[in-house]
Amino acid sequence: MREFGYRRADDVTGAVALLDADPGARYLGGGTNLVDLMKTGVERPARLVDIRRLPLDGIEPTDDGGLRIGATVTNSDLAAHPEVRRRYPALSQAVLAGASGQLRNMATVGGNLLQRTRCGYFADVTNPCNKREPGSGCPAIRGEHRNHAILGASEHCVAVHPSDMAVALAAFDAVVSYETADGPGELPLADLYLPVADTPHRETALPRGALITAVTLPAAPVAARSRYRKVRERASYAFAIGSVAAALDVRGGVVRDVRLAFGAVASRPWRAHAAERxxxxxxxxAGHFAAAADAELAAARPLPGNAYKVTLMRNLVVAVLTDLAQEAAR
Structure with missing residues (x-):
């Protein structure tokens, strides 16, 4: 790890100014992803701007019945918050599924959204990687890609986004607020992550130097009956090989409202609009749940080693929606 400078920011304006003045600087929240990448040489910031003491650690109701979640709220506090558990249980479940208690105590909401892929080729600086070094190639396509993308990938990158939390936020139409030297801004989470195309190194639509300040969940009555289910290769904490965030409103045996988002299948949380329609x-x-999953997965373009994910995701959608439908019928 190379030497780097360190500054603790006193306020949001000061934090943004520090990054604006130093293009080689990075914000430091919990550091659970960034510091690991610094140790391996993937990230080499000249300075870290510590934002943990900024007043961004609250969870508050919004006027329309939603929730505003500060960017430095820890994952543990988010998962345990009574209003999150009551109004958006899938979000609490996703956070709890994402990491051990020790990591959740450190990791922040803003940092979770911006964590980078766990693709082994990306993490190993001895390998080429278009996400790390544009134009160098994507060895995963012909190499080890069992856990890689089946949706929205390209010949330039097949890595997946690792966040569990972001999948639930995508299902509930979250909006990301940020601050820059030019003032505040907002992005729907659906627009935060850029398509891979031929520029996988450009991961988000955030302006340079932007500091995420909050995530807002709009009111969504359907979210009160929601669930997050994650499939992983071992029972202990591990990154997903497939996951589903789902919410379902059933009346008279008919679907009146539904939200679906997939994880570990694309470079970003994948909102399953075709399945919802x-x-x-x-x-x-179960028959209509399976048909809806097939409608979404018709766009899948799996590689030889990860074609199993199509069947896995189909079965996962059916299982989660069946559970929710049965719960609604009780």
Whole structure:
């Protein structure tokens, strides 16, 4: 790890000014991803701007019945918050599934959204990687890609986004607030992550030097009956090989509202719009759940080593939605 400078920011304006003055600087929240990448040489910031003491650690109701979550709220506090558990249980479940208690105590909401892929080729600086070194190639396509993308990838990158939390936030139409030297801004989470295309090194639509300050969840009555389910290769904490955040409103045996997002299948949390459209107004049964999953997964372009993910995600969608439908019928 090379030497780097360190400054603790006193306020949001000061933090943004420090990064604006030094293009080689990076914000430091919990450091659970950034510091690891610094140790391996993937990240080499000239300075870290510590934002943990900024007044961004609150969770507050919004006027429209949603929740505003500060960027430095820890994952542990987010998962345990009574209003999150009551109004958006899938979000609490996703955070709890994402990491051990020790990591959740350190990791922040803003940092979780910006964590980088766990692709082994990206993390190993002895390998080429278009995300790390544009134009160098993507060895995962012909190499080890069992856990890689089946949706939205390109010949330039097949890595997946590792966040569990972001999948649940995507299902509930979260909006990301940020601050720059030019003032505040907002991005729907759906627009935060850029398509891979031929520029996988450009991961988000945030302006340079932007500091995420909050994530807002709009009111969503359907979210009160929601669930997050994650499949991983071992029972202890591990990154997903497939996950689903789902919310379902069933009345009279018919789907009245539904939210679906997939994790570990694309370079960003994957909102399953085609599946949602197929389900609205349809009977809430396993056959229609499977057909909806097929409608979404028709766009999948798996590689030889990860074709299993298509079947896995289909089965996962059916299982989660069936559970929610049965719960609604009780």
């Amino acid at each position: 197929a389900l609205l107004g349809a009977p809430a049964d």
